[in-house]
Amino acid sequence: MATVLPELVSYLEGLPEPHILFDRQYRIVAANAAYRRQFSPRGSVIGRTCYEVSHHFSVPCDQAGESCPLARSRETGQRERVLHLHHTPQGESYVNIELVPLREVGGELAYFIEKMEPLRVAQGQPAAQGLIGRAPAFQRMLELVSRVGPSQASVLLLGESGTGKELVAQAVHEASLRAAKALVVVDCASLPETLFESELFGHERGAFTGANHSKPGLVEAASGGTLFLDEVGDIPLLMQVKLLRLLESGTYRRVGSTELRHADVRVVSATHRHLRAMVADGRFREDLYYRLSTFPIALPPLRERVEDIPLLAVALLARVTPDRRMALSADALALLQRCPFPGNVRELRNVLERAALLADGVCIEAVHVERALDTEDPHAGRELWSAESSHPAPASASGMSLRCVERAALRAQLQTHRGSRAELARKLGISERSLYRKLRDMDSADPPGP
Structure with a gap:
């Protein structure tokens, strides 16, 4: 191995992605220029452990509550992939890690190459936009996003209202090879059945009353990119058949046309409904369900990631009060963390916006959060x-x-x-x-x- 090492180090130096080479004791032997620029621009990492540089841990990742690709590779002898939250000069960032074991002539594992690709669609700290979180449930979801993103597989996002399904769809799109093309959103719940087909597939002039000119559909607009079907459980049964044809053959027809068109789209769908139960009740086609759910991803509700509320609160507050630099008191944050938030992140955002309007100063106190939580439609009792x-x-x-x-x-x-x-x-x-x-x-x- 000693004679191969210089050539290997030279090879890693020319790679565009951050790479490090380390031994069985986690000590970094080499780090290429891309790694040094991104993770350690101010000092050398040679001789330091990977877990100390990347995580600021004093022990290996698997002893600090995270998965360790090196430990797993020792067990399997194979390459391993994990998603980690790394420290960088810009703050904590999610990084896709691919670890490749290298064997000595005798077959024993001697060194490991680690490739790092930042996952730019999510943050472990407050950010102006995108997915935010670091709770275990959030990280499990994010790892699935990072794995399926580069593929062409259809993705089904399952989660309660307000859990951020459109943001996750955006993350899947941006992690794919189609990121340079359009992400087209179809709000299935808001489209009446009579217009669904023409909106999705387009129509020709004269196809129906009021069709004074030809119009391409949303499928055509998504060509080369991603078609996001939001609330797919609300698609009428008749349209489910035509959507199934699109998924199976990649072809469709505009309303009023006999011309068969081809679609180059990747489909991501989402629903808050229990699709399996709808299949059992005959309200959703079983064959369409299996076409859509090649790779299902469950989005955790906010009650399963309570530790993310402080991160989310800071980021959401900055979004809803862009002209006021507002902060939350410790008591206000503690109160937010005790709330069930059945409306999830969307409800948290609404509460913060109300609390900001109720606060005269630059700090939101617990009393403002309490008033925001108590605010409701004054006619609610009458409507009930x-x-x-x-x-x-x-x-x-x-x-x-x-x-x-x-x-x-x-x-x-x-x-x-x-x-x-x-x-x-x-x-x-x-x-x-x-x-x-x-x-x-x-x-x-x-x-x-x-």
Whole structure:
């Protein structure tokens, strides 16, 4: 190995991506110019351990709660890939790591080459845009994004409303070989069935009343890039057949045309619905489901990444108050971390925007967050009762307060509703937060059981 090492070091020096060479004791033997520029512009890293330089750890990654590609490579004898959060002069950044073991003449692993590719679509610190987080659930999701991004596989994003599905779709697109082309978003929930086909595939002049000229569709606009089908669970059954044809053959026809066109698109779809249950109920085609879900990625709700709330809060506050340099007190942050946030990151953003408007100074205190959390539609109670007007009022309603009447109406609705809390909130004409608050109030008002 000693005779090969100088040539190997010279080879690594000419590579455009950051590379290091280190031994079995994690000591860096060589670092190329790209690595030095990006990770250590002010000093030498030779002789230092990779975990100390990259992570500021005093022990190897697998002893500090992270996966260690070297440890895994020792076990498998194969190359390994992981996603790590590295320290750089610009702050902490996500980096895709590919480690290749090198063997001595006798077959024993002696050195390891580590290639690093920054994942520019996500940050481990507050940022002006993009994905932000460092919680384990967030990092697991991000690793899947980094693995599937360079491929052509169809991706299905599964997550609750407000978890950032469009941002993740953007990350998949930017990690792909199609990043220089367009990412075209199709909001499936907002397109009426009568217009869905013409919007997606385009139409010819005279194809229907009002079609005064030919128009290309969103599939054509996404040529060479990525087509993002948001809320794919809302696609009508008839259109599901035509979408399946596009995915299977890469061909489609404009409305009013017999010409078969070819589409060069990569499809990323997203939904907050339970597609498997919809397949079982006959509301979603099974063959389309399997075409879309070649590589499913579950997006964690905010309650599973509570430790990310301080990072997200700082970044979101800067976005919603660009003209005011506002900060959050420690008590305000602690209060935010105790909130369930059923609306996830979108709801957190709304709360921060309200809290900023309620604060006169440059610091948001816990009292401002409390007021922002308590702010709700002043007509919510009236709408709730109106939504229940078809139910007979309890016999003693005339002697009850408005709040008690509202609780009784809510109990009546809960007894018959079989869907999600989000669907119930929409049915009642109130926000999910208002619904959860009313449910808590109802539970606290009810006497304890026997």
